[in-house]
Amino acid sequence: MEYRKIGNSDLQLSVITFGAWAAGGWMWGGTERKDAVNAIKAGYEVGISSIDTAPIYGQGTSEEIVGEAIKDIPREKIQILTKFGMRWDLAKGDFAMHSQDNSGKNIDIYKYAGKESIIYECEQSLKRLGTDYIDLYQIHWPESSTPIEESFEAVARLIEQGKVRYAGVCNYTAQQMEEANKACKIISNQVPYSMLNRKIEAEVVPYCLKNNFGILAYSPLERGLLTGKIQPNHVFAKGDARSEMKVYQPESIKKVNDFLLKIKPIADDLGATLGQLVLKWTLEQPAITIALAGARNAEQTLQNAKASNLQLSQEQIQFINSELSSI
Template structure:
């Protein structure tokens, strides 16, 4: 597994990390034994960064079981404060996560989203205090705009940002990535497969179960869904020409940029974990990148 440095002075982390939202049940229920097997398969294969959050349903409890018997020592464990961003809420979130994860500390603690109801100064100061107390080795943020990153960084420098980024959603290229490059902030990209749009698994007739968030997400409904599936079909043809699955192709496209420290892949089975590995180490020529943009109607 390729490793990259998280930020200008952070640790080496794997280029692929396991995002635990699907394991927790956010995209349909996952059996606990299957979740544990999937986590073990990821760590055994070199995908040793595991990212979860308070909001990821059953994921922290599943991880608490999966990280026993030496697996905790083999992984870089990240979680997030998701709900209450007051100082007391962030602290309570940390304690709840440590309890559910059955660990004494995490490697990375993140603010899950921007909260305008609590001064960012108080939030970041609490994060720094938790770091000083040994509850987390590093601190970061998630889903911030470039301007929000700047505000937070002025209070307390942090090591990572976790934005959504994929071939369909490139909004971070305008302001978030430039801010991260300027300050030397590591980027952990979530939703690299656009929640399944970039897998080639679905058709316009696909019906998602009610406990799967895609049953109500606008991008999986009607004309928007059909359009994106058509684009994904064109991308899949480019992937085949390169000897890759669409999944591998989409992840490799993200990893082509050295500003991306880690791509967080979701998985609901060990087989899905194995499918991600060939994406690491792939390079693209400029003509291939131009073909991707043309397939998406951006050229």
């Protein structure tokens, strides 16, 4: 496993970081808790020392699962990344969405990052995770009801108290990152990035390269679509949000799978799966520090981990990039 420093910090993360959204079950059609715990443990055994979670993932379920999985691992051997700023138990801030929890109960979710809310959320996360500090604490989404300065002054206080080591952002523009960094030193931006979603290359990537911020790429496999295992006639489980996504409609799946067939010979030559090839391509892109890869069981985690060891030539990367234009 390869490890990389994040921005101007001494925080090192495994380049394949365990993304624990799916483990929480919410918007993924539920969770099998035992399988999720074993997936995280299996990852640690092969070098995936970093785990990214959030309170909203299963309304606390994901953080609880992470806490259970790491309870017997020396704390200094792992890096816990979690988030704040999405509340399902408080109607305040920007309304985000109507949803259902894992039991099918209707819930309303708000983006809110007021100072007292952040302090409260941190305490709840620490309890669920079974730890006394968080390595990287990230705002989940921008929100309009609280000044960015106020939100990050709260995080700065948590850092002073030793409850948080470093601050980060998610889904922030370059301008928002600039503003957050004035109130509290931030080291990273977690953003969606994949072969099918390269919007950040226009503004966020150049800004992060110039200012030495890390980029944590989430959904690099487009929630499984870029593994080649999803067919146009795939039937998603009840509660799986992918069924509503444009990229998961039959005509889009077919187009993506046609592209994957073109690059499959590269994966075959490397003795790799398509998913592993896609993850490695992601890690080779400018400014991408780590790739978040979710898993529902131990086998998926072990497959993801192998991506770190692949060696891609510039010719192979260029071929992939040229074929991407066909999608």
